[in-house]
Amino acid sequence: xxxxxxxxxxxxxxxxxxxxxxxxxxxxxxxxxxxxxxxxxxxxxxxxxxxxxxxxxxxxxxxxxxxxxxxxxxxxxxxxxxxxxxxxxxxxxxxxxxxxxxxxxxxxxxxxxxxxxxxxxxxxxxxxxxxxxxxxxxxxxxxxxxxxxxxxxxxxxxxxxxxxxxxxxxxxxxxxxxxxxxxxxxxxxxxxxxxxxxxxxxxxxxxxxxxxxxxxxxxxxxxxxxxxxxxxxxxxxxxxxxxxxxxxxxxxxxxxxxxxxxxxxxxxxxxxxxxxxxxxxxxxxxxxxxxxxxxxxxxxxxxxxxxxxxxxxxxxxxxxxxxxxxxxxxxxxxxxxxxxxxxxxxxxxxxxxxxxxxxxxxxxxxxxxxxxxxxxxxxxxxxxxxxxxxxxxxxxxxxxxxxxxxxxxxxxxxxxxxxxxxxxxxxxxxxxxxxxxxxxxxxxxxxxxxxxxxxxxxxxxxxxxxxxxxxxxxxxxxxxxxxxxxxxxxxxxxxxxxxxxxxxxxxxxxxxxxxxxxxxxxxxxxxxxxxxxxxx
Numbered sequence: 094x095x096x097x098x099x100x101x102x103x104x105x106x107x108x109x110x111x112x113x114x115x116x117x118x119x120x121x122x123x124x125x126x127x128x129x130x131x132x133x134x135x136x137x138x139x140x141x142x143x144x145x146x147x148x149x150x151x152x153x154x155x156x157x158x159x160x161x162x163x164x165x166x167x168x169x170x171x172x173x174x175x176x177x178x179x180x181x182x183x184x185x186x187x188x189x190x191x192x193x194x195x196x197x198x199x200x201x202x203x204x205x206x207x208x209x210x211x212x213x214x215x216x217x218x219x220x221x222x223x224x225x226x227x228x229x230x231x232x233x234x235x236x237x238x239x240x241x242x243x244x245x246x247x248x249x250x251x252x253x254x255x256x257x258x259x260x261x262x263x264x265x266x267x268x269x270x271x272x273x274x275x276x277x278x279x280x281x282x283x284x285x286x287x288x289x290x291x292x293x294x295x296x297x298x299x300x301x302x303x304x305x306x307x308x309x310x311x312x313x314x315x316x317x318x319x320x321x322x323x324x325x326x327x328x329x330x331x332x333x334x335x336x337x338x339x340x341x342x343x344x345x346x347x348x349x350x351x352x353x354x355x356x357x358x359x360x361x362x363x364x365x366x367x368x369x370x371x372x373x374x375x376x377x378x379x380x381x382x383x384x385x386x387x388x389x390x391x392x393x394x395x396x397x398x399x400x401x402x403x404x405x406x407x408x409x410x411x412x413x414x415x416x417x418x419x420x421x422x423x424x425x426x427x428x429x430x431x432x433x434x435x436x437x438x439x440x441x442x443x444x445x446x447x448x449x450x451x452x453x454x455x456x457x458x459x460x461x462x463x464x465x466x467x468x469x470x471x472x473x474x475x476x477x478x479x480x481x482x483x484x485x486x487x488x489x490x491x492x493x494x495x496x497x498x499x500x501x502x503x504x505x506x507x508x509x510x511x512x513x514x515x516x517x518x519x520x521x522x523x524x525x526x527x528x529x530x531x532x533x534x535x536x537x538x539x540x541x542x543x544x545x546x547x548x549x550x551x552x553x554x555x556x557x558x559x560x561x562x563x564x565x566x567x568x569x570x571x572x573x574x575x576x577x578x579x580x581x582x583x584x585x586x587x588x589x590x591x592x593x594x595x596x597x598x599x600x601x602x603x604x605x606x607x608x609x610x611x612x613x614x615x616x617x618x619x620x621x622x623x624x625x626x627x628x629x
Contacts, residue, residue, distance in 0.1 A: 326368030
């Protein structure tokens with residue numbers, strides 16, 4: 094609960110530079126390496142989908158854990174540390190009985206292997222630069238290798254100051270627009286110049302939201318068209334077009350009577366009374382996924398302006414939703430019941446059992462889940478929760494929704510995160526059936542639904558995960574070392590949302606102080622303040 098009241102193929106190169114920029118031999122070798130990993134993952138996902146639709150996956154009816162360790166070496170399809178990802182018969186992590194047999198350590202090793210260049214040592218940045226001088230260019234992975242060794246430092250640049258709290262702030266998929274949603278004021282859209290690290294953002298449009306109840310709870314931008322959708326504590330989501338010309342500015346508010354399209358997630362139920370906490374567009378821009386205060390997950394057809402389905406997905410408010418991959422078939426939901434659930438649109442017709450029953454559950458948080466951010470590879474994602482923990486997950490480790498051992502909140506604390514600190518010991522309060530791959534702590538997830546996100550592929554190789562915090566710090570966690578890479582400090586109040594530009598070395602954050610901030614002064618990460626503590 095909040096404050097008072099594309100194609101079927103996995104696109105590993107999403108957001109990366111055009112292939113013509115990196116046509117050298119080492120680039121081709123890197124592409125072949127990535128394509129090989131994707132082919133293995135695609136086979137695994139297809140096999141998983143077939144089993145999940147028939148109800149045979151994860152923990153069986155007996156509740157026994159299927160995460161047995163696989164072989165320790167494999168000449169092909171292996172992670173850098175030698176963990177076997179091929180399995181018998183070439184299926185990734187599948188045993189003879191069709192059960193997933195991937196251990197936590199293997200999943201973590203594979204994730205860390207994905208964020209390292211296969212041909213460079215972690216600290217040999219100088220040799221990469223010398224190689225660039227000799228060959229004239231670097232592959233995409235090697236460029237990411239160099240950039241992943243630096244983080245922002247020093248004073249950030251203040252882009253804007255609102256007169257109320259900022260609740261959401263993120264870049265568009267192509268990085269050309271940054272949107273910030275404020276509580277009692279407006280939704281502002283800024284043009285991010287091509288040479289973004291040198292020029293200030295230009296405020297291009299200010300949208301005055303309709304029918305606001307307490308605050309704008311979420312904002313999303315369509316990846317295909319210049320359309321902004323925003324939600325509030327109401328069943329009605331509004332969509333606005335935000336195109337601007339060369340000379341347009343903030344005076345073009347987009348608030349004319351016909352500028353807002355009302356999308357009613359209550360469907361034919363005119364008495365529906367619930368709020369929308371989270372939104373996400375599908376990759377083709379045709380559908381909106383939503384999580385609500387009535388324990389439901391909704392899918393809405395934007396073109397037809399009709400509700401596709403609504404599924405009772407949790408026992409409490411659904412605070413966050415997202416699509417797991419680029420094909421938009423699998424999506425995730427996170428709730429105040431502390432559970433994360435996985436859904437597959439292909440399992441059953443609308444209204445059928447496939448959409449009223451999750452295909453798997455992931456337990457590990459002991460308090461409500463506030464946000465989920467996918468890696469967009471159909472496998473890994475991160476989550477923030479009120480147990481003060483950020484967790485990294487692997488979908489292959491999820492349990493059966495029918496398992497009697499599946500449970501969310503295990504702590505018995507009586508507290509309200511909106512005005513109380515977490516009463517437990519973060520280090521000792523743990524879920525007995527935790528299926529997460531990594532856990533990071535240090536930030537504070539209280540007062541509001543603090544968000545977290547992956548860093549991008551092009552500039553970091555998706556090495557980092559970032560999170561806001563009630564203390565105002567922007568926490569940067571390193572999935573390669575398991576430590577806190579840095580804490581960026583500027584906001585004097587809650588830092589609620591943050592994002593990393595998809596293809597430029599730049600971060601942005603928004604907070605309850607109303608500040609919209611850009612972080613773009615980069616240096617070696619050893620000079621950035623932050624704990625060196627490693628996280629399990």
